[in-house]
Amino acid sequence: MSKRPLVAVTLAAAVALAGCSADSDGEDTSSPSAAPSAEATPDAGAAPEADLDDVPDVVAEVNGEEVGREEFVTSFEGQLQQAALSQQQSGAGEVDQDALKEQVVEQLVNNRLLTQAASEAGIEPTEEDVQSTLEDVAAQNGLESADAVISALEEQGLSEKQVLEDAATQFRVTTYIEAESDVQEPSEKELRAQYDDLVEQMENQAGDGASAPEVPPFEDVRDQLAQQATSQQQSAAIDTIVTDLRDDADVTIHL
16 A cells, blocks of 8 residues: 655646546546546536635745746646536535635645755655556556556656656655654554444434445455544644644745
């Protein structure tokens, strides 16, 4: 299982957006994070227009480094499209763009703190490290190879050089987080307890007089439960690391 943390770096966000575009063209994908296809959601391609009038040239400063408008807009537009597709699927109302802007700028600030810390730690990836990172991204987004990731992102307007730089950044951040955190593989006892909780939740969701959804045997979902447990530990570790970095950082948000 990949230990890549769920950090919203440009590479991951852009690949997710590329996956949404592929779906809207009718291509099949097995990515869990992929958006619903156009067949499942007839208006899936209709994303709201991004409201960018109040976005300044510099949206934030992190320890003297600027987070520019272009970087913000790229991330915001991609997440706006994903949020709109999710809202359409669930039947919810329109996306709150002001709230999404706050979320995106916070993500960009946190990412900059992590990349700065990773660089200060002297982490430098090799060509093999970059290739491995791209292969991980490919596997997690239903693409066949690292070259497929590059091609998908080139279609989104990124150059191969930028993709490789983003992959290198992602490796630095991942390595830094792994060094600063203590993520343990869950024990068999913990996984069994997690499975029992899942079964109980399914039974409670059934309601009066209804049959509970069938839960696959433990052996069939063990690996998925282990991945979920590890991801939860990673997310908690990232939150702690970012909080500590932010306490010592000079951050100004202009949005």
